[in-house]
Amino acid sequence: MANEATSNAASDHGHGGGHDDHHHEPNFFNKYIFSLDHKMIGKQFLLTTLIWLFVGGALALIVRWQLAYPGGNGEPAPRIPIIGSILEAMYGKPDITGDVYNMAFTMHASVMIFLVVIPMLVGAFGNFCIPLMIGARDMAFPFLNAASYWIMWPAIGLLLTSFVIDGAEGAPAAGWTSYPPLSYLAGDGQTLWCMAVILVGASSVMGAANYITTIVTMRGPGMRFFRMPLTVWSIFITSILSLLATPVLTSAMIMLLMDRLWGSSFFIPAGLSAGLDASTNAFNYASGGGFVVLYQHLFWFYSHPAVYIMILPAMGIVSDILSTFSRKPIFGYRPMVYSISGIAGLGFIVWGHHMFQSGMNPALGMTFMLSTMMIALPSAIKTFNWLATLWRGSIRFTVPMCFALAFVSMFVIGGLSGIFMAATPVDMHIHDTYFIVAHIHYVLFGGSLMGAFAGIYYWFPKMYGRHMNYTVGYVHFWLTLVAFNVTFFMMHIVGLGGMHRRTQDPYAKYVYIDGMLPMNRMMTWGAIILGFSQLLLLGNVIWSIFKGKKSEQNPWNANTLEWCAAPVGPGIHGNFGEFLPVTYRGPYEYSSPETDEDWLPQNKDLSATVAKSS
Amino acid sequence: MNSMRRSRIAPLALAALVLAGCSGDPMNVLPESASVEADDIDHLIYLIIYVTGIVFIGVQALFIWFLFRHRARPGVKAKHVHGNHTVELVWTIAPSLVLVILAVYQADLWVRLKSATPKDNADAVRLQIFAKQFEWNFRYPGADDEYGTKDDLVSTGNLVIPVDRPINAELRAMDVIHSFFLPNFRFKQDAVPGLRAPLWFRSNKLSADRAPVADRNGELQQLNYWDIVCAELCGNSHSAMAGRLFVVSSEDFEKWLAGEKLEGIPGHSFVGPARSTPGKIWERWSWQDSSAIKGPPRWSRNPFGEDDLGEDAVSDEDEDEDF
Numbered sequence: 001m002a003n004e005a006t007s008n009a010a011s012d013h014g015h016g017g018g019h020d021d022h023h024h025e026p027n028f029f030n031k032y033i034f035s036l037d038h039k040m041i042g043k044q045f046l047l048t049t050l051i052w053l054f055v056g057g058a059l060a061l062i063v064r065w066q067l068a069y070p071g072g073n074g075e076p077a078p079r080i081p082i083i084g085s086i087l088e089a090m091y092g093k094p095d096i097t098g099d100v101y102n103m104a105f106t107m108h109a110s111v112m113i114f115l116v117v118i119p120m121l122v123g124a125f126g127n128f129c130i131p132l133m134i135g136a137r138d139m140a141f142p143f144l145n146a147a148s149y150w151i152m153w154p155a156i157g158l159l160l161t162s163f164v165i166d167g168a169e170g171a172p173a174a175g176w177t178s179y180p181p182l183s184y185l186a187g188d189g190q191t192l193w194c195m196a197v198i199l200v201g202a203s204s205v206m207g208a209a210n211y212i213t214t215i216v217t218m219r220g221p222g223m224r225f226f227r228m229p230l231t232v233w234s235i236f237i238t239s240i241l242s243l244l245a246t247p248v249l250t251s252a253m254i255m256l257l258m259d260r261l262w263g264s265s266f267f268i269p270a271g272l273s274a275g276l277d278a279s280t281n282a283f284n285y286a287s288g289g290g291f292v293v294l295y296q297h298l299f300w301f302y303s304h305p306a307v308y309i310m311i312l313p314a315m316g317i318v319s320d321i322l323s324t325f326s327r328k329p330i331f332g333y334r335p336m337v338y339s340i341s342g343i344a345g346l347g348f349i350v351w352g353h354h355m356f357q358s359g360m361n362p363a364l365g366m367t368f369m370l371s372t373m374m375i376a377l378p379s380a381i382k383t384f385n386w387l388a389t390l391w392r393g394s395i396r397f398t399v400p401m402c403f404a405l406a407f408v409s410m411f412v413i414g415g416l417s418g419i420f421m422a423a424t425p426v427d428m429h430i431h432d433t434y435f436i437v438a439h440i441h442y443v444l445f446g447g448s449l450m451g452a453f454a455g456i457y458y459w460f461p462k463m464y465g466r467h468m469n470y471t472v473g474y475v476h477f478w479l480t481l482v483a484f485n486v487t488f489f490m491m492h493i494v495g496l497g498g499m500h501r502r503t504q505d506p507y508a509k510y511v512y513i514d515g516m517l518p519m520n521r522m523m524t525w526g527a528i529i530l531g532f533s534q535l536l537l538l539g540n541v542i543w544s545i546f547k548g549k550k551s552e553q554n555p556w557n558a559n560t561l562e563w564c565a566a567p568v569g570p571g572i573h574g575n576f577g578e579f580l581p582v583t584y585r586g587p588y589e590y591s592s593p594e595t596d597e598d599w600l601p602q603n604k605d606l607s608a609t610v611a612k613s614s
Numbered sequence: 615m616n617s618m619r620r621s622r623i624a625p626l627a628l629a630a631l632v633l634a635g636c637s638g639d640p641m642n643v644l645p646e647s648a649s650v651e652a653d654d655i656d657h658l659i660y661l662i663i664y665v666t667g668i669v670f671i672g673v674q675a676l677f678i679w680f681l682f683r684h685r686a687r688p689g690v691k692a693k694h695v696h697g698n699h700t701v702e703l704v705w706t707i708a709p710s711l712v713l714v715i716l717a718v719y720q721a722d723l724w725v726r727l728k729s730a731t732p733k734d735n736a737d738a739v740r741l742q743i744f745a746k747q748f749e750w751n752f753r754y755p756g757a758d759d760e761y762g763t764k765d766d767l768v769s770t771g772n773l774v775i776p777v778d779r780p781i782n783a784e785l786r787a788m789d790v791i792h793s794f795f796l797p798n799f800r801f802k803q804d805a806v807p808g809l810r811a812p813l814w815f816r817s818n819k820l821s822a823d824r825a826p827v828a829d830r831n832g833e834l835q836q837l838n839y840w841d842i843v844c845a846e847l848c849g850n851s852h853s854a855m856a857g858r859l860f861v862v863s864s865e866d867f868e869k870w871l872a873g874e875k876l877e878g879i880p881g882h883s884f885v886g887p888a889r890s891t892p893g894k895i896w897e898r899w900s901w902q903d904s905s906a907i908k909g910p911p912r913w914s915r916n917p918f919g920e921d922d923l924g925e926d927a928v929s930d931e932d933e934d935e936d937f
Contacts, residue, residue: 098850175847181807182790182849269808292791292806326684332697357793359806362728366721373713377706383673384705385697390680392693397685405681412673416666423662423716424724425655429644429800432793432845496643496659498797500845503853507830510841510856512645512797517830591692598691 036142037573041149042128043463046456048152049120050538056116057531058083059108064487066096066104068517068524070505091168101504102173103163103189109176110159110193113310114200117448119152121313122204122242125455126211126235128463132562133232135220135581135603137574140213148206155199162189162196175502177303180267180295184259191260194253201246201253204309208239208246215239220561220576222583226337227602229560229587230330233337234316237344241305241312245348249302252295265290296358300351308347311411311443312340314451315382318404320587321454322386324558325401326393327598329588332385339378339385346375356427365424372422379415383408394591394598398556399473403454406481410446414439417492432502435495441488453480453537460541461555462562465569466548472540479533486526490519557599560587564601648798648819648840648861651727655800658720665712738782738814739775739867745785745792745805747849750842750857754871754882767871769882773842774860776867777817785811793846796859798824804846821861822878838878 035041062083071077077096080087084094091100127145131138139145163171170187172178183190215236219228228236258264267290323330330336352360352368386408395401417439421427430436453476460468494516499506507514554563565581581603589600600606639647639656641663647653684692742761744751752773756765775781785794787805795802796815803813817840826834842857860879862870870876 098852102847102850102852169850173850179791179847182847185790290808292808326692327686328692329694329696331695332702335697335702357802358804359809359811362724365728366724369721369724370717373717374710376713377710380709381702381706384701387673387676387680388697388701390677390684392695393680393684394686394690394692395681395684397681405677409674409677412670412677416670419666419713419716420659420662423658423720425720425727425800426659426662428727428802429655429659429797431802432795493643498645498795498841498843500795500843502847504850506853509854510843511827511829511835511837512841514830515828515832588696589694591694593694 034146036138036146038127038131038139038142038145039463039571039575041145042124042126044149045119045123045127046463047541048149049116049124050541052111052115052156053120053534054531054538056108056111057534058086059104059111061527061531062087062096062104063101063108064524064527066101066504068521070507070517072505072507090164096504097168098504099168099171099173102175102502103168103171105502106172106175106178106193107159107163110172110197112444113176113306114197115152115156115159117310117444117452118200118204118306120452121310121317121448121455122207122211122235122238123149125231125313125317125452125459126207126239128459129231129562130211130214130235131218132462132566132571132575133229133560133587134215134218134223135561135565135576135583136214136218137576137580139210140218141210144206144210148203148210151199151203151206155196155203158192158196158199162192165189165192177296177299178256179299180256180259180292183256184268191257194257194260198250198253201250204242204246208242211235211239212243220580220583223561224583226334227583227586229316230319230333230336230340231313231316234312234319234340237340238309238312241309241344241347245302245305245309248298249306252298252302255298256295259290267292267295293355293359296355296360297351300354301348304351304354305344305347307443308343310448311451312343314407314448314455315340317455317458318407318451319386319389320558320560321400321404321458322389322408323588323590324458324556325396325398325404326390327396327590328389328393329586329590330385331388331391332381333586333588335381336385339381342378343375346371346378350375353422353427356424357431362424369422369424373419376415376419376422379411383412383415398457399468399470399477400454400458400556402474402477403450403457406477407447407450407454410442410450410484413489414442414447417442429498430495432500433495434491434499434501437501438488438491438495441491445484445488450480456537456541458556459562460544460548461551462566463570464545464548465551466544467551467555468540468544468548472536476533476536476540479529479536483526483530483533487523487530488526490523494519557597559589559599559601561602565603644800645797646825647800648796648817648821648824649801649815650818651723651815652798652800654723654726658723661719662716665716738780741773741781741783743773743783743785743794743805744788745794745844745848745855746788747790748844748851748855750794750844750855756871767882769880771856772839772858772860772880774862774867774870774879774882775817776864777820777861779864780814780816782814783812785813790848791846792844792848792855795843795845796840797843798840802845817861819861820863821859 032040035044062080065080065083066077069078069080079094080096087096087100088094096104127139130136165171166187166189171189172186172193174183174186174190178190178193215228215232219225255264255266259266259268265288269288269290269292319330319336350368350372352364353372356365356368417435420430420435421439457468457473460466497512497516499513499516507517551569553568556563558564561581561583566575567577582605583602584605585600585602587602589602591598592600594600594606638653640660644656644659647656740755740759742753744753749770750773752769753761754767755761756763756767758765785803785805786809787807789807791807792805793802794805794813799815799817801813801815803811805811821840822838824837824840826836828834839858839860842859844852844855848855862876862879866876870879870881873881875881
């Protein structure tokens with residue numbers, strides 16, 4: 001009985017081989033580059049986003065370096081190592097001027113959000129996990145799936161071009177929020193930025209439509225909705241969010257483009273005219289009639305749900321990992337599903353909390369304040385359920401588990417700091433300060449990225465049939481956790497102290513911020529260590545793809561189909577051989593009294609064994 | 615900064631402070647308060663610090679305890695349990711009560727801060743704030759209490775107000791979005807092109823009485839102004855868009871308005887333009903020299919020609935110079 005799952009899998013593998021014989025062995029390009037296999041597309045997403053993680057990180061280090069070593073008191077700012085040469089090559093000088101600084105934080109956020117976190121969590125894990133976990137052979141629309149990856153590349157090309165098309169003054173520098181009129185007045189890089197955002201949005205929508213269709217129509221036999229792992233649930237709900245919210249961002253971007261290029265004035269008020277070319281004095285007159293705050297409504301109508309698009313999949317991944325390594329069913333499976341849905345639903349009516357001080361009617365602020373307070377609730381429920389999952393478990397501190405635990409701990413901080421901002425009078429003080437920066441990074445790095453790292457270590461044996469090096473993994477974990485907190489916790493303090501964000505040299509004009517320079521230096525060194533420790537992850541991934549220890553069928557003794565029903569290793573096209581696995585139970589039957597082991601695969605037919613033994 | 619370092623040992627003292635119902639800034643992380651409203655906001659900040667602090671410590675302690683207590687040990691099997699309806703209800707209802715109470719508790723202050731502009735207060739000082747790249751401009755209506763007349767007073771970069779009197783201001787942006795941020799007043803309002811944002815604040819502390827501020831070397835500096843900060847990204851010199859807020863006694867304020875020179879306080883720059891010369895104002899204020907950003911934004915009467923659509927469209931008397 002103990003070996004049944006394995007023998008099942010072995011025979012599946014046999015079938016799988018037979019199944020494969022019907023197809024031609026794909027050539028290199030079809031297998032690795034223009035693959036239609038969801039597993040390969042997921043891996044493509046993963047490796048692409050891992051590389052962009054370092055571009056985004058380098059941009060962040062420009063910001064941090066400037067805040068730590070701004071010069072002043074008659075001394076010039078010291079040149080930033082390594083990156084200074086890149087800046088010199090791009091702009092002719094290595095200085096972090098106001099333009100370069102604004103470009104750096106703008107592109108840091110854009111890259112991290114649009115090219116790292118969303119495509120990593122939704123693109124990589126969504127693609128890789130959904131069909132395997134629900135017992136499907138592939139996505140509903142494999143070609144659309146490949147297209148959702150390949151449309152990222154024009155976006156990447158546009159973003160890269162935008163750095164240099166118009167020199168240091170013309171790179172996108174209006175913040176990732178790109179509020180007009182600043183973004184309306186910006187150089188050509190901004191145009192390319194808007195187009196890139198439209199393209200990554202298209203990628204999201206393609207992916208979302210595909211995931212929803214796949215999950216609704218292609219679940220394997222016995223895989224009821226409430227037998228799906230929470231990873232699948234969270235990506236399902238995330239996809240609904242992206243499908244509904246992304247078009248709003250796309251329209252905002254198109255309107256901004258029309259304002260910039262053709263003078264349509266969706267967002268530009270009457271009377272404002274902007275000289276687009278100071279040298280020739282040629283004015284581009286805005287016809288007026290637009291409203292600046294309208295852009296903010298449209299932008300945040302997408303970008304607040306986007307925050308949940310970036311955190312929900314991580315929550316799902318973490319739930320699965322916590323349950324697996326606590327050897328215990330997830331506590332409150334249905335409440336977990338309901339709270340994901342609650343977050344998604346409420347996520348659509350809280351966008352105004354980014355705009356409390358924007359000139360929006362303060363009475364409207366009250367309603368957004370209340371809905372924002374309420375959205376803390378499902379997050380709290382999830383946190384309590386994770387805690388209860390650990391309670392009386394048998395916790396194994398593997399590398400993926402460590403990252404999942406870090407997710408829970410850091411997400412608590414990010415969630416609680418959100419309550420400060422939800423309180424409108426407090427927001428009046430901390431809005432646009434480093435407190436916000438701390439909050440977003442506790443959610444997006446301490447949350448989303450920790451969850452993504454957990455997912456990488458967890459599913460790597462499935463993706464490549466090899467283990468990652470876990471010694472390096474533990475070092476990576478501890479360096480990341482400590483450096484992360486050194487970097488971002490103090491941002492709460494300087495934020496409350498009134499240090500506003502997006503400032504190239506706040507020390508020059510404000511004595512009270514000048515006093516915060518020593519803290520900023522410490523944060524910068526935290527950030528440098530944080531950035532460089534991610535090289536351990538990248539190196540580990542690349543090394544392990546080729547040299548990692550070979551993985552067994554189900555290295556974690558997990559219950560879900562990708563481990564129990566699919567053949568060992570990176571798998572085959574079609575995932576499951578000749579027969580699709582039959583699902584008999586939910587994904588979290590760990591330490592069940594029904595078996596002697598502490599795990600019970602979803603596809604294991606206990607009734608047959610019982611009949612045999614009786 | 616020494617004070618901030620001290621604050622990091624403070625969490626232990628917090629529990630005692632909660633019971634004592636403290637006020638002010640016990641953790642010493644906030645800028646010095648200069649208004650009653652700032653004190654009220656500080657009270658709210660600390661209330662939330664305590665509530666979230668208790669939750670934070672409770673959750674993290676439980677978390678670490680579980681990790682230690684329930685680590686994998688030979689022979690100990692995990693408990694097979696799928697959930698519990700009662701505890702789910704408890705931890706749904708308890709936080710929602712706390713959150714609703716917080717929401718209701720702070721709503722009152724928000725209303726006071728944002729919508730209770732004391733415009734009928736005869737004591738109030740009226741003024742206009744114009745934000746542009748990268749400076750703050752202030753205009754007082756003068757003795758006739760009307761803008762756009764000859765007795766207008768204007769000042770660039772420096773705002774002088776009397777202590778203990780409400781300031782009833784109108785905030786406008788001339789080019790891009792800015793944000794009028796007074797850290798010592800916990801006050802912030804975005805300046806949005808095309809929008810006139812009404813705002814009010816008041817100070818209960820003379821700026822000359824500001825406590826010394828430590829710079830990067832820890833040396834204390836005596837400043838006689840409160841900071842005015844632009845908190846919304848407005849271009850490449852955003853971080854340099856600073857202003858100074860001088861809070862003086864009511865008598866000194868009247869003297870300042872009358873053009874008397876006060877010790878340590880910049881005078882108002884010049885008298886505003888006559889109503890009959892719209893358009894001249896920015897020339898005199900040299901607002902066209904903004905070449906710091908590529909393609910300096912400018913305001914024009916009417917992009918299509920000489921016919922004065924703007925004049926017809928606006929009946930408000932204050933509109934005479936087309937901001």
